[in-house]
Amino acid sequence: MKLKPFRYHLPDKLDDALSLLESKSEDAALYAGGTELLLLMKLRMAEYSDIVGLRRIPGLQRIERQGCVLSIGAMATHACIAGNPEVRENCPALAQLCGSIGNPRVREAGTLGGNLCFAEPRADPPVLLAALGAEVVLHSAQGARSVPADDFIVAPLETVCKPNEVLTEIRVPLDADGAVCVRVEQANHSLATAALTSSPQPRLRLGYGAGVPLALPRTEDYLASTMPNPDFAQLSELIKFEIAEVEVVDDADAGEIYRRNLMLVAVQRAVRQAIGASGTDNV
Amino acid sequence: MHQGPIMSSHVTIRARINGRDKSDKLPAETLLIDFLRDEIGALSVKRSCDMQICGACTVLVDGKPVSSCTMLAADVDGTTVLTVEGLTRDGELDPIQDAFLKREALQCGFCTPGFIMTIKALLAENPQPTRDDIRHYLRGNICRCTGYERIIEAVLDVVST
Numbered sequence: 001m002k003l004k005p006f007r008y009h010l011p012d013k014l015d016d017a018l019s020l021l022e023s024k025s026e027d028a029a030l031y032a033g034g035t036e037l038l039l040l041m042k043l044r045m046a047e048y049s050d051i052v053g054l055r056r057i058p059g060l061q062r063i064e065r066q067g068c069v070l071s072i073g074a075m076a077t078h079a080c081i082a083g084n085p086e087v088r089e090n091c092p093a094l095a096q097l098c099g100s101i102g103n104p105r106v107r108e109a110g111t112l113g114g115n116l117c118f119a120e121p122r123a124d125p126p127v128l129l130a131a132l133g134a135e136v137v138l139h140s141a142q143g144a145r146s147v148p149a150d151d152f153i154v155a156p157l158e159t160v161c162k163p164n165e166v167l168t169e170i171r172v173p174l175d176a177d178g179a180v181c182v183r184v185e186q187a188n189h190s191l192a193t194a195a196l197t198s199s200p201q202p203r204l205r206l207g208y209g210a211g212v213p214l215a216l217p218r219t220e221d222y223l224a225s226t227m228p229n230p231d232f233a234q235l236s237e238l239i240k241f242e243i244a245e246v247e248v249v250d251d252a253d254a255g256e257i258y259r260r261n262l263m264l265v266a267v268q269r270a271v272r273q274a275i276g277a278s279g280t281d282n283v
Numbered sequence: 284m285h286q287g288p289i290m291s292s293h294v295t296i297r298a299r300i301n302g303r304d305k306s307d308k309l310p311a312e313t314l315l316i317d318f319l320r321d322e323i324g325a326l327s328v329k330r331s332c333d334m335q336i337c338g339a340c341t342v343l344v345d346g347k348p349v350s351s352c353t354m355l356a357a358d359v360d361g362t363t364v365l366t367v368e369g370l371t372r373d374g375e376l377d378p379i380q381d382a383f384l385k386r387e388a389l390q391c392g393f394c395t396p397g398f399i400m401t402i403k404a405l406l407a408e409n410p411q412p413t414r415d416d417i418r419h420y421l422r423g424n425i426c427r428c429t430g431y432e433r434i435i436e437a438v439l440d441v442v443s444t
Contacts, residue, residue, distance in 0.1 A: 005291030008311030103423020108347040
């Protein structure tokens, strides 16, 4: 499969990239690692007159601790995040997750910002970032705004990022201690992913191939009052109750009943891991 | 979307490919795999799944393994690129190639260049991988012929020398 022709731009300043988007936003695509975008274009599912590469823009690959926030540039690759000492020390769940995405080649080329903006419905980083209470920073020619990771993805393949915006940074608060992220996977495809941070308050988010990370507020409240010793029978009933309210479809990866069970299992395992009880973090 | 055919822009790629400095001007939409096979003549780079799953097209860019089927040639401007053609020095096989032959770690050979480049990257990152490390790192490379065991043995041979 080959690509159709396009005009290629490689700005070395963020402002230049933003100007390009202003003048061409409908036909232009931003190009980070290309792991999702190029595949889409090869399959002829998308076509763009202009491709704006971001790899020369300074600062977008930087990962640094800024007080109680871990700042991750949108162009940081999954491999860089997985190996970064600040991430490994302050947010090991994120380092571990980024180290398990795809395969080594996808990890070397793919970026966290690209992963979020593409919003593939089975992607795991949105689930963990939502549980961590992270936010993303979006720049346009009009200025910058922050959006909570919880609100960034609105549907499969759909985010609140506007055509003239560039996601520049992911900010992870470091007050959320002891985050765990459990993937129930098959052949490295996530079927259900549960991410739980225990402090200051439990934040629980569940991914199940539907794109938007699911919050389970009643389960969170129960955990808040019972951790580190929840009654697992009660917990399971509560999880099942909250999951029952959500639409889960049969698809090629899992039938509905099986998927719902895996969602329950993912949350149970996340809670066990958070307590420190024994348990594996993927199937 | 857009109306009418798009005029492609061209990109200039200056890169060190298999030890040689090269400068090429290409249409922007050129994929790295096509640049390497058609312009450079590196036919070891194989197009197989064409969607970055199988690893047959793996090449090293600045020492890192990438799927050349799903990367723009433009992305290697200013980098060092290595394919199997760049491994042989003065007629001497790379130890990984040698081990593959000794262990008969290939049959049809189509996945082999991808495996060898991936292993090269693995050993640069971790010169003493365990069997589990190897299996984990090679998880993204598919072989239909060998059943993988001889490939792992070949890597362990290189590690132990």
